[in-house]
Amino acid sequence: MWSDMDPRSKIFATLCLTSMALLVRMPLAALLLAALTAAALIAFGIDPKGPLKTLIRLAPAMLVVAVLQVLLVRSGRTVLSAFGIGIVTTGGLGAAAFMVVRVGIIAACGYILSGIGFADFLLAMKSMKVPYEIAFMAAMGAKFLPLLAEEMTDSLTSAELRGADIKRMGIIRRLRLYSEVLMPATFTALSRAEGISWALELRGFNPGAGRTYWRKLEMRMSDWMAFPLGIIAFAAFLLANY
Amino acid sequence: MRAVSFESVGFSYPGSRQDKSSKQVFEGLTLTLVPGKVYVMSGPNGCGKSTFAKLMTGMLKPDSGRILIGENDMVWMGLSDIGKHVGLVMQNPSRQLIMQKPVDEIAFGLIHRGMQKDEAANVAKAALRDYKLTEIADTPTQKLSKGEQVRLAMASVAVLEPDWLLLDESLSCLDGASRSKVLDKVARLVRHGGGALIISHSKDLAYELGAIRILIERGGVSVVV
Numbered sequence: 001m002w003s004d005m006d007p008r009s010k011i012f013a014t015l016c017l018t019s020m021a022l023l024v025r026m027p028l029a030a031l032l033l034a035a036l037t038a039a040a041l042i043a044f045g046i047d048p049k050g051p052l053k054t055l056i057r058l059a060p061a062m063l064v065v066a067v068l069q070v071l072l073v074r075s076g077r078t079v080l081s082a083f084g085i086g087i088v089t090t091g092g093l094g095a096a097a098f099m100v101v102r103v104g105i106i107a108a109c110g111y112i113l114s115g116i117g118f119a120d121f122l123l124a125m126k127s128m129k130v131p132y133e134i135a136f137m138a139a140m141g142a143k144f145l146p147l148l149a150e151e152m153t154d155s156l157t158s159a160e161l162r163g164a165d166i167k168r169m170g171i172i173r174r175l176r177l178y179s180e181v182l183m184p185a186t187f188t189a190l191s192r193a194e195g196i197s198w199a200l201e202l203r204g205f206n207p208g209a210g211r212t213y214w215r216k217l218e219m220r221m222s223d224w225m226a227f228p229l230g231i232i233a234f235a236a237f238l239l240a241n242y
Numbered sequence: 243m244r245a246v247s248f249e250s251v252g253f254s255y256p257g258s259r260q261d262k263s264s265k266q267v268f269e270g271l272t273l274t275l276v277p278g279k280v281y282v283m284s285g286p287n288g289c290g291k292s293t294f295a296k297l298m299t300g301m302l303k304p305d306s307g308r309i310l311i312g313e314n315d316m317v318w319m320g321l322s323d324i325g326k327h328v329g330l331v332m333q334n335p336s337r338q339l340i341m342q343k344p345v346d347e348i349a350f351g352l353i354h355r356g357m358q359k360d361e362a363a364n365v366a367k368a369a370l371r372d373y374k375l376t377e378i379a380d381t382p383t384q385k386l387s388k389g390e391q392v393r394l395a396m397a398s399v400a401v402l403e404p405d406w407l408l409l410d411e412s413l414s415c416l417d418g419a420s421r422s423k424v425l426d427k428v429a430r431l432v433r434h435g436g437g438a439l440i441i442s443h444s445k446d447l448a449y450e451l452g453a454i455r456i457l458i459e460r461g462g463v464s465v466v467v
């Protein structure tokens with residue numbers, strides 16, 4: 001319905017949601033926050049299937065962290081004990097659940113932000129008086145992160161084809177391989193970003209000069225609503241949690 | 243040395259987030275590549291040549307049908323196993339280079355296949371000389387020119403002696419001398435019973451090599467001897 005909402009209200013909404021996700025302390029608030037994020041996704045016309053898929057892909061890593069938290073956090077009531085030693089506590093379960101909610105909300109925000117087009121993002125930043133160079137770097141980062149991931153996958157595949165058995169490798173060797181693979185991938189991503197900014201300027205895209213843009217950003221009623229809504233939610237959130 | 247067979251292979255790329263429809267590249271593709279031969283594959287841009295090469299190295303998995311190396315279905319083989327049979331030089335070789343130093347790049351596979359470090363380094367240095375890459379032995383791999391990257395990628399794959407060598411548009415960016423060098427290597431591999439698939443837009447290459455031509459059109463394949 002509002003999928004073409006102004007990028008500024010999207011950026012504002014994700015700022016609110018991520019900071020609330022990082023600050024949240026009460027279980028009920030975390031649930032409400034998750035619901036609010038879902039509502040925001042629907043409002044911005046984003047299919048919740050995408051963020052869910054990201055969550056599922058992250059599931060193994062999150063499971064490891066969750067198990068560690070369940071085992072290491074010693075607070076609250078003991079739920080499960082063996083040989084008189086408490087193993088699982090409510091505090092541990094809570095910490096794990098919070099972690100999952102936080103990761104989920106941040107993934108959802110990533111999707112909201114990635115729905116903003118490159119040019120729209122730059123325009124929004126310009127209208128908020130963010131220095132162009134910073135805005136451009138941020139936009140580049142967002143644009144090239146998926147490419148970086150793709151490039152790393154290719155390098156890892158070529159490593160495996162040449163006999164590196166990643167699944168059976170020890171953790172040290174695996175980390176070393178990852179760091180080796182990250183280097184060339186970062187290099188290509190950077191040189192491509194440089195190439196793009198050259199190409200943009202050669203085709204007359206001069207960020208510094210006062211140029212006119214064909215497309216104008218317009219804040220509509222629904223956009224203006226995002227701001228009070230976000231502020232009210234944030235205030236209520238702070239009152240409830242602290 | 244084993245044949246590679248595509249048996250009614252279907253493949254499509256999943257749709258992107260913006261555009262939901264998936265992109266069908268192959269449907270019911272059946273084709274057997276027998277060792278001891280050179281194949282030259284051509285077809286219009288976007289018809290699926292690189293996709294074919296990626297399917298043949300297990301980087302992509304078919305949606306339907308199967309791909310066999312000898313008798314083995316590739317779905318059940320690990321990449322590290324497939325790599326013993328098939329070596330690929332990608333259309334964009336910078337993506338397959340891993341290490342900073344060219345020598346380490348060539349030694350990488352040798353070490354992972356169980357060779358001692360110093361022996362691997364010696365083999366790698368010999369390969370650098372062989373492919374006329376000694377001058378750039380100290381240049382970081384990502385800064386090499388495309389032609390140098392192609393030769394380095396080729397050397398890194400060829401030292402592992404796979405049955406099949408796949409070159410995805412690799413010849414088009416090589417100068418005359420390097421091109422003959424690479425074609426020499428291909429000819430030697432084929433004499434020893436291996437096979438090669440060269441993806442190229444050149445019409446004359448197949449005649450030059452006495453190779454079997456594979457023409458890919460959008461959705462369909464025809465083989466011309």
Ligand SMILES: Nc1ncnc2c1ncn2[C@@H]1O[C@H](COP(=O)(O)OP(=O)(O)OP(=O)(O)O)[C@@H](O)[C@H]1O
Pocket residue numbers: 255256265267285286287288289290291292293294333
């Ligand atoms: N990762 C991908 N996701 C979606 N579509 C893709 C992807 N990679 C390739 N395609 C599409 O699949 C089709 C086949 O691509 P492929 O790279 O195999 O073509 P090609 O024959 O190698 O072309 P060229 O001659 O330009 O190298 C193209 O239409 C391409 O746009």
Ligand SMILES: [Mg+2]
Pocket residue numbers: 291292293333410
């Ligand atoms: Mg191609």
